[in-house]
Amino acid sequence: MSIEVRHITKTFGEFTALRDVSLTVGTGELVALLGPSGSGKTTLLRIIAGLEEPDPGSGPIRFHDEDVADRSVASRQVGFVFQHYALFRHMSVFENVAFGLRVRPRRLRPSRTSIKRRVLRLLKLVQLETFAHRYPHQLSGGQRQRVALARALAIEPKVLLLDEPFGALDAKVRKELRQWLRRLHEDLHITSVFVTHDQDEALELADRVVVMNEGRIEQIGTPDEVFHHPATEFVTTFLGQVNFFRGRVENGKLHFAALTWDAPEHAHAPAQPVRVFVRPYDLEVTTCRNGAPCFSARVDRVHSAGPNVRLDLLAETGERLSVELSQERYRASRIAPGSQVFVTPRDVKVFRDS
Amino acid sequence: MTPMRMQWKQPSVLPGFGLTMGLTLTYLSLLVLIPLGALGLRASGMGWGEFWAAVSDPRVVASYRLSLATALAAAAVNAVFGLLVAWVLVRYRFPGKRLVDAMVDLPFALPTAVSGITLTTLYAKTGWIGAWLDKVGISVAYTPVGITVALVFIGLPFVVRTLQPALEDLERETEEAAASLGANRWQTFRRVLFPSIWPALLAGFAMALARGLGEYGSVVFISGNLPMKTEIAPLLIVSKLEQYDYAGACAIAVVLLAASFALLLSINVLQGWSRRYQITT
Numbered sequence: 001m002s003i004e005v006r007h008i009t010k011t012f013g014e015f016t017a018l019r020d021v022s023l024t025v026g027t028g029e030l031v032a033l034l035g036p037s038g039s040g041k042t043t044l045l046r047i048i049a050g051l052e053e054p055d056p057g058s059g060p061i062r063f064h065d066e067d068v069a070d071r072s073v074a075s076r077q078v079g080f081v082f083q084h085y086a087l088f089r090h091m092s093v094f095e096n097v098a099f100g101l102r103v104r105p106r107r108l109r110p111s112r113t114s115i116k117r118r119v120l121r122l123l124k125l126v127q128l129e130t131f132a133h134r135y136p137h138q139l140s141g142g143q144r145q146r147v148a149l150a151r152a153l154a155i156e157p158k159v160l161l162l163d164e165p166f167g168a169l170d171a172k173v174r175k176e177l178r179q180w181l182r183r184l185h186e187d188l189h190i191t192s193v194f195v196t197h198d199q200d201e202a203l204e205l206a207d208r209v210v211v212m213n214e215g216r217i218e219q220i221g222t223p224d225e226v227f228h229h230p231a232t233e234f235v236t237t238f239l240g241q242v243n244f245f246r247g248r249v250e251n252g253k254l255h256f257a258a259l260t261w262d263a264p265e266h267a268h269a270p271a272q273p274v275r276v277f278v279r280p281y282d283l284e285v286t287t288c289r290n291g292a293p294c295f296s297a298r299v300d301r302v303h304s305a306g307p308n309v310r311l312d313l314l315a316e317t318g319e320r321l322s323v324e325l326s327q328e329r330y331r332a333s334r335i336a337p338g339s340q341v342f343v344t345p346r347d348v349k350v351f352r353d354s
Numbered sequence: 355m356t357p358m359r360m361q362w363k364q365p366s367v368l369p370g371f372g373l374t375m376g377l378t379l380t381y382l383s384l385l386v387l388i389p390l391g392a393l394g395l396r397a398s399g400m401g402w403g404e405f406w407a408a409v410s411d412p413r414v415v416a417s418y419r420l421s422l423a424t425a426l427a428a429a430a431v432n433a434v435f436g437l438l439v440a441w442v443l444v445r446y447r448f449p450g451k452r453l454v455d456a457m458v459d460l461p462f463a464l465p466t467a468v469s470g471i472t473l474t475t476l477y478a479k480t481g482w483i484g485a486w487l488d489k490v491g492i493s494v495a496y497t498p499v500g501i502t503v504a505l506v507f508i509g510l511p512f513v514v515r516t517l518q519p520a521l522e523d524l525e526r527e528t529e530e531a532a533a534s535l536g537a538n539r540w541q542t543f544r545r546v547l548f549p550s551i552w553p554a555l556l557a558g559f560a561m562a563l564a565r566g567l568g569e570y571g572s573v574v575f576i577s578g579n580l581p582m583k584t585e586i587a588p589l590l591i592v593s594k595l596e597q598y599d600y601a602g603a604c605a606i607a608v609v610l611l612a613a614s615f616a617l618l619l620s621i622n623v624l625q626g627w628s629r630r631y632q633i634t635t
Contacts (some may be wrong), residue, residue: 103532
């Protein structure tokens with residue numbers, strides 16, 4: 001079941017949550033809506049579910065070519081998983097999962113035995129079969145989230161929508177559940193959209209990532225595309241750490257931080273100020289000049305606890321930089337706090353000054 | 355494992371368990387236990403035969419029945435409409451909301467005699483509302499219906515004030531979850547909302563009921579106090595007192611007290627049972 005939304009706008013009083021957003025999710029895809037809080041990602045998810053209505057004048061919301069914009073949430077048959085689980089606390093785990101089946105009209109309702117069978121199968125799927133008679137408050141956060149997922153899956157949804165599914169969990173459980181959800185998606189292949197503000201989560205889990213900011217979609221692409229070929233300055237800064245320089249392009253050359261960089265792609269652009277971004281691992285650091293274009297900097301701090309070593313540098317032109325290098329290279333380089341180093345970028349992202 | 359030991363108090367950062375517990379017991383004894391004990395003592399001085407004669411007098415039995423029936427009816431009406439009022443106050447925003455919210459407390463603050471006289475004036479056959487009702491053949495004042503009206507009036511804040519926090523506690527998301535799972539509004543209310551607020555509703559009902567059983571001031575005016583017909587038990591106690599029949603008054607009071615206590619206790623048990631899912635194991 002594919003999902004397609006066209007030209008969706010949503011305002012809450014003075015606040016515009018979504019500005020003319022269009023998005024297509026293919027059948028069986030797992031898509032992440034990624035953005036900071038207030039970027040409109042949750043609103044978009046809720047509009048797809050039918051929990052929120054888009055402003056009048058917005059385009060259609062299609063599930064597999066059928067416009068469901070006028071349908072209520074109850075009849076859209078979406079599985080929605082809430083950030084804070086929203087379990088029915090007066091019902092046991094079993095009853096929570098059975099809820100969607102029990103509230104069906106009589107002629108569509110499965111028999112008691114078949115409800116029982118289906119619920120137990122789902123509980124097995126989320127690895128909670130021994131918890132059927134517990135109440136939600138007797139479960140851990142990760143277990144509650146799995147109950148919420150089983151409950152959403154019980155109605156055999158056409159699409160699965162998850163709002164910050166791991167947002168309220170601690171880091172370790174979060175990582176485990178993330179991988180588990182990925183495997184589950186590979187088994188079930190339900191078209192799924194999840195909202196997150198955690199770029200690692202989006203990049204690791206999703207087939208495609210939709211990066212949102214201030215009610216607009218900044219870029220849609222595979223994790224690889226958005227990470228390595230960010231379309232906008234926002235995407236560059238939001239996906240991981242970057243170093244920022246003010247620079248200038250002129251005659252196919254890029255000037256920043258006391259160095260000149262060949263930029264043939266800007267050969268025909270008029271001379272203008274630009275904004276330059278370099279990822280910490282795209283900066284090479286040496287203790288002596290090696291002929292490559294470089295600028296000098298002083299090492300301020302060294303953080304060596306971790307898989308990589310992170311250096312805080314102060315460039316001669318005044319910028320504070322963060323550089324990442326491997327432990328071996330760090331040990332071989334004899335860099336220490338206070339030493340002078342020479343910095344050569346390997347890759348830069350350039351955006352026009354706006 | 356260390357051997358299990360009965361512990362009276364939990365270690366706490368706030369000291370003063372001994373002091374506060376002592377004060378609590380003294381306070382409750384002075385205010386509740388000693389007066390009630392004296393009541394029982396006085397009644398026990400009568401001897402069984404005399405006691406039984408005092409409480410099984412048909413007029414007294416009729417008054418018990420009336421008190422209980424009207425208090426139950428009023429508490430039930432309050433449970434329904436109090437829930438509605440609390441729902442509107444919690445869920446909706448409208449102009450004058452604070453005013454309406456404050457109005458709910460008026461029955462608490464108004465001297466009961468004032469409310470009794472006001473209600474009587476309104477609902478008497480010549481009153482603003484009573485005149486209209488009289489045309490369709492309903493008489494309120496000087497009937498059990500009138501008593502119920504008075505008890506509804508004074509019981510309303512109990513239900514509303516107990517329900518409000520419970521309603522505010524409801525997660526809006528659980529309702530959305532129910533809807534996304536295909537439940538219609540009625541199913542969402544019956545299966546999701548109602549079970550969550552049921553303990554609070556019971557508590558409000560119990561308080562309104564307890565208040566109704568003992569209410570005197572607002573009822574005596576509207577009831578008309580016809581023996582066997584519209585005479586409530588508290589009124590009978592007062593009239594016994596006026597005839598210097600202290601023991602008789604005590605006997606009636608003891609039965610009323612025992613009945614109220616039994617009712618409240620059973621409601622509490624029911625409440626505890628309906629909260630079983632919140633008890634950590």
